[in-house]
Amino acid sequence: MEKADGIASRRAIWPNGPLATCAFEITRSLSVQRIAVAIVLAAFPPVMMFLIFVVPRLAGGSVNIAVPEFLIIAMVSIVCFLSLLLWSSTIVDAELEGKTWVYTASRPRGRISNLLGKLLAAMIQSMAVTTVALTGSVVIARLAGAVYNPLHLLGTLLAMFAIAIVVYGCVLSFLGTFFFKRAMVACVAWALVSELFLAGIPAVVRFLSVRYHLQELVFRWYRWLFPANLDDYRALYGDYGIWTHLGVLALIGSAALAAALWRITSHEYLSADDS
Amino acid sequence: MIELEGVTKLYGTVIGVNDIHLKLGTGAWGLLGPNGSGKTTLINLVLGQLRPTLGQVRLFGVNPWKNSHLLGRVGLCPAVEPNLPGVTARQWVTCLTRMQGFSAADARERAVRALTTMRMEQALDRPMRDYSLGMRQRVKLAQAIAHDPELLILDEPFNGLDPVGRFEMTRYLLDWVRDGRSLILSSHVLHEVETVQPSFLLISGGRLLASGSPQDVRQMLADSPARMTIRTDQPQRLASRLVTECPITQVRIGDDGETLEVSTQSAAAIRSILPVIVAETGILVRELHSADESLKHLFSTLMRFHRGES
Numbered sequence: 025m026e027k028a029d030g031i032a033s034r035r036a037i038w039p040n041g042p043l044a045t046c047a048f049e050i051t052r053s054l055s056v057q058r059i060a061v062a063i064v065l066a067a068f069p070p071v072m073m074f075l076i077f078v079v080p081r082l083a084g085g086s087v088n089i090a091v092p093e094f095l096i097i098a099m100v101s102i103v104c105f106l107s108l109l110l111w112s113s114t115i116v117d118a119e120l121e122g123k124t125w126v127y128t129a130s131r132p133r134g135r136i137s138n139l140l141g142k143l144l145a146a147m148i149q150s151m152a153v154t155t156v157a158l159t160g161s162v163v164i165a166r167l168a169g170a171v172y173n174p175l176h177l178l179g180t181l182l183a184m185f186a187i188a189i190v191v192y193g194c195v196l197s198f199l200g201t202f203f204f205k206r207a208m209v210a211c212v213a214w215a216l217v218s219e220l221f222l223a224g225i226p227a228v229v230r231f232l233s234v235r236y237h238l239q240e241l242v243f244r245w246y247r248w249l250f251p252a253n254l255d256d257y258r259a260l261y262g263d264y265g266i267w268t269h270l271g272v273l274a275l276i277g278s279a280a281l282a283a284a285l286w287r288i289t290s291h292e293y294l295s296a297d298d299s
Numbered sequence: 300m301i302e303l304e305g306v307t308k309l310y311g312t313v314i315g316v317n318d319i320h321l322k323l324g325t326g327a328w329g330l331l332g333p334n335g336s337g338k339t340t341l342i343n344l345v346l347g348q349l350r351p352t353l354g355q356v357r358l359f360g361v362n363p364w365k366n367s368h369l370l371g372r373v374g375l376c377p378a379v380e381p382n383l384p385g386v387t388a389r390q391w392v393t394c395l396t397r398m399q400g401f402s403a404a405d406a407r408e409r410a411v412r413a414l415t416t417m418r419m420e421q422a423l424d425r426p427m428r429d430y431s432l433g434m435r436q437r438v439k440l441a442q443a444i445a446h447d448p449e450l451l452i453l454d455e456p457f458n459g460l461d462p463v464g465r466f467e468m469t470r471y472l473l474d475w476v477r478d479g480r481s482l483i484l485s486s487h488v489l490h491e492v493e494t495v496q497p498s499f500l501l502i503s504g505g506r507l508l509a510s511g512s513p514q515d516v517r518q519m520l521a522d523s524p525a526r527m528t529i530r531t532d533q534p535q536r537l538a539s540r541l542v543t544e545c546p547i548t549q550v551r552i553g554d555d556g557e558t559l560e561v562s563t564q565s566a567a568a569i570r571s572i573l574p575v576i577v578a579e580t581g582i583l584v585r586e587l588h589s590a591d592e593s594l595k596h597l598f599s600t601l602m603r604f605h606r607g608e609s
Contacts, residue, residue: 043397044395048391051386052386127381127395130348292348294343
């Protein structure tokens with residue numbers, strides 16, 4: 025017993041557990057199938073930008089889009105969200121489907137290691153895909169003469185997407201631990217209600233959405249004002265500082281992660297084979 | 300090592316295990332029961348993967364549901380086959396060993412050592428989809444032993460193993476027990492468990508039917524309803540004496556005219572009275588065959604008793 029306790033005390037579940045899971049998931053993601061999915065996701069926005077901005081010019085026409093940056097943000101957002109949807113919402117479900125849950129959960133603090141490790145892997149993969157998609161889109165938009173300060177745009181959006189991936193990753197993994205059998209459906213439903221509907225309501229309730237805060241950060245960092253008049257802008261979007269938005273995003277992400285950790289350690293997840 | 304007090308687990312309205320009282324010390328234990336009898340539920344309760352609906356579970360003296368660090372002292376080889384087609388045994392076992400808290404280098408070394416012990420050294424870096432069922436079984440066992448646990452829990456470990464694989468697995472498990480470490484071997488196939496010579500737990504319909512050494516259960520069975528077959532030269536005379544002197548529930552004389560089949564409330568009573576009858580009457584008893592002659596018969600008799608078919 026003493027010997028065993030001694031061995032156990034020399035072990036460090038943290039950070040080895042989450043790092044082991046993360047490294048394993050990253051290694052698994054290097055399969056042909058998953059690389060193909062990542063390439064398709066990362067290529068979608070640049071290809072669309074090419075079709076929208078470059079092809080018409082090559083055909084001798086002209087392109088007149090008021091705010092091409094919005095197009096970039098919209099398309100890369102879709103890719104970013106899809107990537108997170110694929111990897112972070114299915115943390116529990118993929119383990120149960122793959123019949124690996126019992127192996128990881130029967131490790132010391134294995135459920136926590138599983139959640140944190142897979143979430144970290146999902147964030148890394150999503151950031152990689154998003155970075156490629158965003159960079160490709162900005163480069164093509166610049167080559168087409170659609171944006172004039174590409175480095176500033178790229179820096180701003182990379183920062184915004186990095187924050188988005190962390191917060192959305194936590195929220196989607198939280199939803200995935202609660203609605204693990206219909207994780208993707210639950211996440212899409214949440215996105216439609218919160219990020220499309222709630223974020224657009226000009227009232228305090230939009231504070232609960234992630235998109236409102238991200239949008240505000242981009243507007244302030246990129247010095248966009250829509251409408252251009254500052255008073256009108258404040259009347260529409262409120263007058264909160266950058267730190268307020270960052271603080272609320274940190275709060276949403278932390279609360280979601282804490283709820284996910286509580287759920288994953290307190291719920292009995294069983295596949296049909298286990299019972 | 301393991302203690303269950305009045306443990307019941309319900310899945311909605313379905314009973315997983317029902318009012319189990321159990322105390323297991325160190326050593327080898329065979330968990331026997333038909334498919335769907337509650338073996339895996341019991342294992343999941345012991346490992347803290349399930350919370351009992353009623354009762355208390357203690358592993359190494361504490362509640363495993365709230366103390367998952369205990370799992371560092373346990374190695375589990377589940378019955379389920381992981382679906383990891385593109386992953387190699389080295390990658391998987393290393394990951395699971397590292398999750399036990401070992402550094403990356405330590406985990407790699409331990410994983411290779413465990414896989415080598417399981418004679419998988421030639422296939423370390425092949426994707427697991429290319430493995431035979433027996434090879435996958437060995438990999439599953441390797442991930443259970445790589446962190447050198449005190450207690451090894453194996454759920455149907457002989458599935459898919461060829462005769463050589465079964466022999467090697469048995470030898471390994473016997474060595475494991477001889478080293479003073481503990482083992483719980485769950486199976487629905489009796490002879491697989493018998494080979495490791497454990498004390499055993501017999502479970503069916505979520506209820507623990509019997510536990511202890513084979514001798515303990517035989518003793519319990521001797522005082523329980525049993526069916527006995529006696530070959531004698533005077534079955535009718537013997538039957539009449541037994542009926543008057545023992546708690547007999549049913550007597551049947553076989554078609555050969557030499558066999559007496561007796562169902563009794565107490566096999567021990569028959570065993571004690573039979574020599575007296577023989578001595579007094581001179582009846583020749585050629586053979587006495589009772590259902591507790593082998594572990595297999597113990598198992599089937601207890602199952603019959605449990606089903607109310609005694």
